[in-house]
Amino acid sequence: MNQYEVLNKDKHRQLRVKTGYGAALGDAVMHVMTYPMEFRDIQSCYPILFTKDSNTGGFFAAAVFGFESDQNLFLQDDGWDAPYIPALVQRQPFLIATGGEGDNADPKVSLDLDHPRVSQDEGEALFDTEGNATEFLDQKIALLDKLHRGLQHGSGFVDTLLRHELLEKITLDIAFNDGSKQSLQGYYCIAEERLYQLHGDVLESLNKAGYLQPVFMAVASLSRMRDIIERRNRLRV
Amino acid sequence: MEDRISRIIIVGGGSAGWLSAGVIAAEHRIDSQAQQPFELVLIESPDVPTIGVGEGTWPSMRTTLKRIGLSETDFIRESDASFKQGTCFRNWQSGSGKGDDDSYSHPFTVPIGYADSNLVPHWLALTDAPQFADAVTPQTALFADCLAPKQITTPEYAFMVNYGYHLDAGKFAELLRKHCTEKLGVRHVKANVLQINAAENGDIKSVTTDCAGEIAGDLFIDCTGTSSLLLGEHFKIPFQSRQQYLFNDTALAAQVPYTEENQAIQSCTHSTAQTAGWIWDIGLPTRRGTGHVYSSAHISEDEATAQLLTYIKDIAGDRAAASVVPRKIRFQPGHRREFWHRNCVAIGMSSGFIEPLEASALVLVELAAGMIAEQLPPTRAAMDIVAKRYNQKFLRHWNQIIEFLKLHYVLSARDDSPYWQDNRAATSIPEKLGEQLLLWRYRSPWHQDAEAVDDLFPSASYQYILYGMGFKTVPRHTGSYQQDQQQRQAVELFQKNAARAAQLQQALPGNRELLNKVREFGFQKL
Numbered sequence: 001m002n003q004y005e006v007l008n009k010d011k012h013r014q015l016r017v018k019t020g021y022g023a024a025l026g027d028a029v030m031h032v033m034t035y036p037m038e039f040r041d042i043q044s045c046y047p048i049l050f051t052k053d054s055n056t057g058g059f060f061a062a063a064v065f066g067f068e069s070d071q072n073l074f075l076q077d078d079g080w081d082a083p084y085i086p087a088l089v090q091r092q093p094f095l096i097a098t099g100g101e102g103d104n105a106d107p108k109v110s111l112d113l114d115h116p117r118v119s120q121d122e123g124e125a126l127f128d129t130e131g132n133a134t135e136f137l138d139q140k141i142a143l144l145d146k147l148h149r150g151l152q153h154g155s156g157f158v159d160t161l162l163r164h165e166l167l168e169k170i171t172l173d174i175a176f177n178d179g180s181k182q183s184l185q186g187y188y189c190i191a192e193e194r195l196y197q198l199h200g201d202v203l204e205s206l207n208k209a210g211y212l213q214p215v216f217m218a219v220a221s222l223s224r225m226r227d228i229i230e231r232r233n234r235l236r237v
Numbered sequence: 238m239e240d241r242i243s244r245i246i247i248v249g250g251g252s253a254g255w256l257s258a259g260v261i262a263a264e265h266r267i268d269s270q271a272q273q274p275f276e277l278v279l280i281e282s283p284d285v286p287t288i289g290v291g292e293g294t295w296p297s298m299r300t301t302l303k304r305i306g307l308s309e310t311d312f313i314r315e316s317d318a319s320f321k322q323g324t325c326f327r328n329w330q331s332g333s334g335k336g337d338d339d340s341y342s343h344p345f346t347v348p349i350g351y352a353d354s355n356l357v358p359h360w361l362a363l364t365d366a367p368q369f370a371d372a373v374t375p376q377t378a379l380f381a382d383c384l385a386p387k388q389i390t391t392p393e394y395a396f397m398v399n400y401g402y403h404l405d406a407g408k409f410a411e412l413l414r415k416h417c418t419e420k421l422g423v424r425h426v427k428a429n430v431l432q433i434n435a436a437e438n439g440d441i442k443s444v445t446t447d448c449a450g451e452i453a454g455d456l457f458i459d460c461t462g463t464s465s466l467l468l469g470e471h472f473k474i475p476f477q478s479r480q481q482y483l484f485n486d487t488a489l490a491a492q493v494p495y496t497e498e499n500q501a502i503q504s505c506t507h508s509t510a511q512t513a514g515w516i517w518d519i520g521l522p523t524r525r526g527t528g529h530v531y532s533s534a535h536i537s538e539d540e541a542t543a544q545l546l547t548y549i550k551d552i553a554g555d556r557a558a559a560s561v562v563p564r565k566i567r568f569q570p571g572h573r574r575e576f577w578h579r580n581c582v583a584i585g586m587s588s589g590f591i592e593p594l595e596a597s598a599l600v601l602v603e604l605a606a607g608m609i610a611e612q613l614p615p616t617r618a619a620m621d622i623v624a625k626r627y628n629q630k631f632l633r634h635w636n637q638i639i640e641f642l643k644l645h646y647v648l649s650a651r652d653d654s655p656y657w658q659d660n661r662a663a664t665s666i667p668e669k670l671g672e673q674l675l676l677w678r679y680r681s682p683w684h685q686d687a688e689a690v691d692d693l694f695p696s697a698s699y700q701y702i703l704y705g706m707g708f709k710t711v712p713r714h715t716g717s718y719q720q721d722q723q724q725r726q727a728v729e730l731f732q733k734n735a736a737r738a739a740q741l742q743q744a745l746p747g748n749r750e751l752l753n754k755v756r757e758f759g760f761q762k763l
């Protein structure tokens with residue numbers, strides 16, 4: 001289970017955070033959420049597909065790493081094999097808490113104390129002995145800040161896509177070299193035919209919202225599917 | 238063209254009127270100003286309350302709602318709707334009072350492999366067989382834990398197991414009214430019809446109202462309920478009683494509160510047989526709807542009320558039973574001789590009503606509206622041909638409903654009252670059903686039994702009732718060339734079904750949990 005707490009320099013003075021990437025650090029995930037401002041970086045490495053939150057049924061954009069639950073084909077013995085690592089992976093074990101109303105609505109840096117990266121004796125320190133944030137923590141806070149702005153900017157993205165019927169279901173049946181087959185279910189992609197029929201005023205509104213470029217980035221990202229199929233084929237079975 | 242159909246008048250609101258209006262308006266896109274093919278007016282009396290029978294639907298309602306462009310999320314939120322996956326019958330076989338032994342289900346999902354394989358002979362050959370429905374569909378495994386037919390991630394109107402709805406008929410009609418008038422271009426006139434005016438050729442020319450003047454039309458749809466103002470009163474189309482087959486003619490309806498706020502919501506309608514009828518029990522998100530439908534010739538109202546109150550005491554406690562005031566509804570089981578006469582067609586209770594067993598009322602409205610929408614003649618000249626076909630088709634539907642409902646009664650071994658004995662009297666059994674019962678002693682119902690592709694009840698439904706009620710079909714001894722292969726296939730299908738049931742039990746949320754999520758988040762459209 002997760003145990004979230006708002007970061008506090010007294011309470012969490014001694015905590016350390018393990019760096020690097022690996023299954024033991026919680027990185028063996030099939031996909032991770034992404035947001036439009038990140039699409040340009042994501043599409044250079046991963047396919048961007050849309051999927052549903054199992055709790056709310058709501059859509060979100062995701063960078064896809066594998067073909068089955070817990071499969072991350074970018075994880076190698078010595079780390080994460082890609083030039084760009086999604087912000088929602090890099091930010092672990094931190095997150096921004098925005099709970100509360102009015103005065104409490106300020107975003108607060110929080111962390112998941114039960115995350116495998118959180119340690120008492122191993123990894124990077126968060127605070128120095130005087131209680132000042134370390135450079136490591138400052139970097140993470142800057143990342144969270146960027147992430148927070150990105151999520152806010154992208155909060156209307158999926159609804160906009162749905163309103164213009166720009167999402168469609170995609171079912172991928174893939175046969176790997178070892179003879180095994182996998183069907184990728186529960187994913188959606190940009191409905192290209194609809195996209196190319198959009199009229200000027202809709203295109204303009206998408207562009208003004210900063211959503212037009214990400215839509216095309218998501219379309220282009222599907223070429224990265226070839227790469228993860230190759231990665232799957234190289235796996236020793 | 239002189240006789241073009243340019244104006245359709247629906248007389249009567251309620252779910253029949255508004256559902257018909259919605260289906261016809263959506264099919265013809267009468268909201269688009271540019272090419273409006275005809276005008277659709279619904280005249281609703283501000284004084285006549287709707288009867289609100291028919292709180293259960295078939296899975297067909299999903300298709301109908303989608304067709305008229307309603308979102309499932311809005312529908313569920315505003316009609317106080319829940320998911321219905323079939324019916325569970327208790328005490329119908331022996332009436333021993335031990336509900337668990339005397340219980341079977343008619344789920345909405347057809348048996349596994351139904352397109353190609355008839356599993357009945359293979360099920361009959363099993364020793365230690367589970368109940369028929371449990372062996373051939375994963376759906377009944379969901380009933381005990383009150384599980385939903387889908388997840389919040391399943392798109393609207395799609396399913397993991399087939400489902401229809403339980404709903405609040407009053408709220409449903411209200412939602413349809415709003416949708417029809419605001420989105421679909423239906424004109425709503427609130428007025429009482431005082432008089433029906435005939436044209437020279439004998440058609441209905443117009444209706445005179447108390448506060449909206451005279452309203453003329455080319456086709457009139459009679460949704461006036463049991464009063465059947467147009468078809469019955471004006472055209473004098475006789476009513477044909479079918480009470481010689483199905484005796485029930487009275488219902489006592491009562492709303493029952495849940496005993497606790499988060500009480501589970503049943504996945505199916507519960508139908509519990511009594512000494513002279515049966516009690517329905519359906520779970521809505523905010524309350525339960527119960528009622529006793531019975532034959533007034535076989536039991537007094539006091540006794541029928543007492544049985545209903547005993548049931549309510551059982552499910553909701555003494556306090557609930559003490560505070561309910563059952564509402565009495567009398568009806569004559571039967572239908573009009575014709576349903577479409579000249580330029581007038583009756584839909585809903587104005588065309589007929591048989592007791593609520595198997596919830597056939599709303600599905601008939603859907604079918605009627607669907608056929609009118611699809612086959613609407615563009616001219617008066619073509620109308621008589623459509624009317625003739627419509628009458629043949631709906632007479633077939635009524636006959637099948639009567640035969641299928643009667644099947645539930647004739648198979649009972651209950652001997653505790655004249656009602657059940659009378660139900661088995663040869664004179665009370667429709668001829669065709671009598672013939673079928675004889676045939677089914679030697680072979681099970683199968684696709685060839687269907688009279689037409691649009692039969693309301695497929696052979697699967699007959700299988701569920703027959704073998705749920707313990708009917709004996711003598712196994713056939715002469716095997717076909719493929720017998721071994723078929724047997725192997727059947728075993729595989731039984732195993733596959735059991736595996737699917739276990740998987741669904743894991744994956745599906747409870748009805749209440751899912752309905753709460755629909756309220757909070759809604760279903761996605763894809």
